[in-house]
Amino acid sequence: MDTSKGLETKTYGVSFKVVTNKYIELECGYISEWNWFEAVIEATRKRDHAGVLVRFELLGFFISFDLYDNRHWDYDNDKWEVCKAKNDL
Secondary structure: OOOOOOOEEEEEEEEEEEEEEEEEEEEEEOOOOOOOOEEEEEEEEOOOOOOEEEEEEEOOOEEEEEEOOOOOOEEOOOEEOOOOHHHHH
C-alpha cells in the first residue's frame, strides 16, 4: 500500500524564545493517517534539541507542546557544542 499518496497533513504552530538557547513550540493540526488516541510525554537530556515534549492525538487531531534547547550535543566531549559564527571561519 502506497501511503505517500493522499496523506494529508495540516499543521499550525508557533515558536518563541524563552531564555538563552531555550525555546517553546506549540503546534496543533490534523493528519489523515491517524490513531484513535495517542499520548506522548518525553523528557530528554544530553542529546540534540533536548527538552520536554507533550503530545496528544485523538482521531487525527493533535496538539503538541515542546520546550527544548536549540543546541546540539557533542557526544565525544559530553557537552553542548560551541557553534562558531560565520565570521569566525
